[in-house]
Amino acid sequence: MKFGVVIFPGSNCDQDCVHVLKxxxxxxxxTLWHQETSLKGVKCVVLPGGFSYGDYLRxxxxxxxxxIMQSIGAFAKDGGVVIGICNGFQxxxxxxxxxxxxxxxxxxxxxxxxxxxxVERTETPFTNRFRQGQVIRLPIAHxxxxxxxxxxxxxxxxxxxxxxxxYCDANGELxxxxxxxxxxxxxxxxxxxxxxxxGLMPHPERxxxxxxxxxxxxxxxxxxxxxxxxA
Amino acid sequence: MKATVAVTLKPGLLDVQGxxxxxxxxxxxxxxxxxxxVGKLIEIELNHATVAATKxxxxxxxxxxxANPVVETYRIALxx
Numbered sequence: 001m002k003f004g005v006v007i008f009p010g011s012n013c014d015q016d017c018v019h020v021l022k023x024x025x026x027x028x029x030x031t032l033w034h035q036e037t038s039l040k041g042v043k044c045v046v047l048p049g050g051f052s053y054g055d056y057l058r059x060x061x062x063x064x065x066x067x068i069m070q071s072i073g074a075f076a077k078d079g080g081v082v083i084g085i086c087n088g089f090q091x092x093x094x095x096x097x098x099x100x101x102x103x104x105x106x107x108x109x110x111x112x113x114x115x116x117x118x119v120e121r122t123e124t125p126f127t128n129r130f131r132q133g134q135v136i137r138l139p140i141a142h143x144x145x146x147x148x149x150x151x152x153x154x155x156x157x158x159x160x161x162x163x164x165x166x167y168c169d170a171n172g173e174l175x176x177x178x179x180x181x182x183x184x185x186x187x188x189x190x191x192x193x194x195x196x197x198x199g200l201m202p203h204p205e206r207x208x209x210x211x212x213x214x215x216x217x218x219x220x221x222x223x224x225x226x227x228x229x230x231a
Numbered sequence: 232m233k234a235t236v237a238v239t240l241k242p243g244l245l246d247v248q249g250x251x252x253x254x255x256x257x258x259x260x261x262x263x264x265x266x267x268x269v270g271k272l273i274e275i276e277l278n279h280a281t282v283a284a285t286k287x288x289x290x291x292x293x294x295x296x297x298a299n300p301v302v303e304t305y306r307i308a309l310x311x
Contacts, residue, residue: 058299065296094299101301103240108247148244148302182247 001228002028004042006072006088008063009034013049013085016205021046024208025221034066044081044224045072047088049141049203059102059144060090069095081125081224082197086142089189089199098192098199099157100149105142106182112141114213115180115202117188118168120161124191125227126198127164129219135172136216138202140180145201147183147190157190165189165200232277232285237306238298239270273297285309 003021007014014031022029030040034052039045053062063069069091076082076097084092092098105111114137119130130136149157157163165188169178179186181201189200204217240246246268253267275292279285289307298305 057296061296061299093301101299103244103302104247106245106247108251146247150301 001044001225002030002040002042003044003046004030004032004039005046005048006032006068007034007048008050008052008066008091010052010054011048011050011087013087013203013205016203017046017048017085020205020208020218020221024218025225027221027225032068034063034068037067037071039068039071039075039080043228044083045075047072047082047084047091048205049086049088052087052091055087055144058094059087060092060094063087063091064095073097076192076197079194079196081227083126083220083224084197084199085203085205086140086145086201089201090144092197092199097197098190099153099162100147100190102144103146103148104144105146105180110141110143111145111180112139113180114139114207115188116168116170116172116178117165117202118172118174120163120166124164124195124198124223126189126191126220126223128226129223133172135168135170136219137214138204138207138217139214140202141206142181142201145181145183147181147185147187147201149184154184156193157187158185160193162190162193163187164191164198165202232279232282233310234275234277234285234289235308235310236273236275236289236293236297237270237308238273238293238303239268239305240302241304244302270303282309 207214207217248269
């Protein structure tokens with residue numbers, strides 16, 4: 001399966017994504033520079049983490065106007081699979097490809113550590129290799145991961161089952177202590193209504209090899225490959 | 232023409248920066264603070280022909296980029 005990893009000025013997880021997809025999972029990968037408009041025939045676009053455009057104005061606010069994002073918007077509208085990780089998630093929110101917005105972490109600190117997450121749905125291209133309710137370990141590394149949405153939008157997101165991952169404790173329970181950044185409803189990852197665009201704050205690419213302390217992130221990339229094989 | 236655009240979080244949203252700043256002010260001994268909200272100030276110089284055109288463009292700038300309508304509000308002030 002051919003993946004495209006986008007690079008903005010300030011992206012810093014792009015090579016981690018390339019490494020996991022190419023070296024760990026043996027997939028085809030091309031990088032897509034923010035000034036380009038061609039998606040080079042990729043089947044899945046990955047917006048990696050980092051600090052695109054220095055996080056100026058708001059996280060993701062400037063990146064959304066880059067030439068490549070116009071092509072990605074059209075690609076997503078046509079049903080193309082897009083995944084945004086951390087800053088990539090923030091860019092998808094700013095671009096309006098996902099509902100809601102990110103605010104500063106409730107504790108006002110940049111948080112960089114492993115968290116536990118509960119898999120809320122498995123019948124999606126992003127999660128088909130997980131078990132329903134599975135508790136997984138992935139690292140987070142962000143300052144603006146406090147997810148918010150307007151009440152009406154939040155209601156719709158819940159009703160349509162757009163939440164794919166929630167921050168939880170080791171037993172899969174949602175508690176105040178297990179929510180690292182104050183996200184509404186402990187939301188860590190969501191999809192759009194069509195189910196082809198996903199954003200998540202934790203980093204699956206940093207948890208795809210045993211040496212990194214968790215291989216749970218690999219299941220997410222394997223889900224994409226699985227979904228593509230049966231498409 | 233010079234414009235200043237003030238962007239702040241919507242009234243209903245918990246402003247964690249504002250809250251922390253308020254607590255810091257109180258710990259310095261300042262009393263009677265009801266609320267602190269932290270936002271950002273953007274200064275823009277324009278050379279549009281008319282005030283109406285300036286206002287129209289500033290409004291569009293706010294809606295398209297300067298503020299995120301999901302969580303923020305904005306105020307535009309014009310000075311010659």
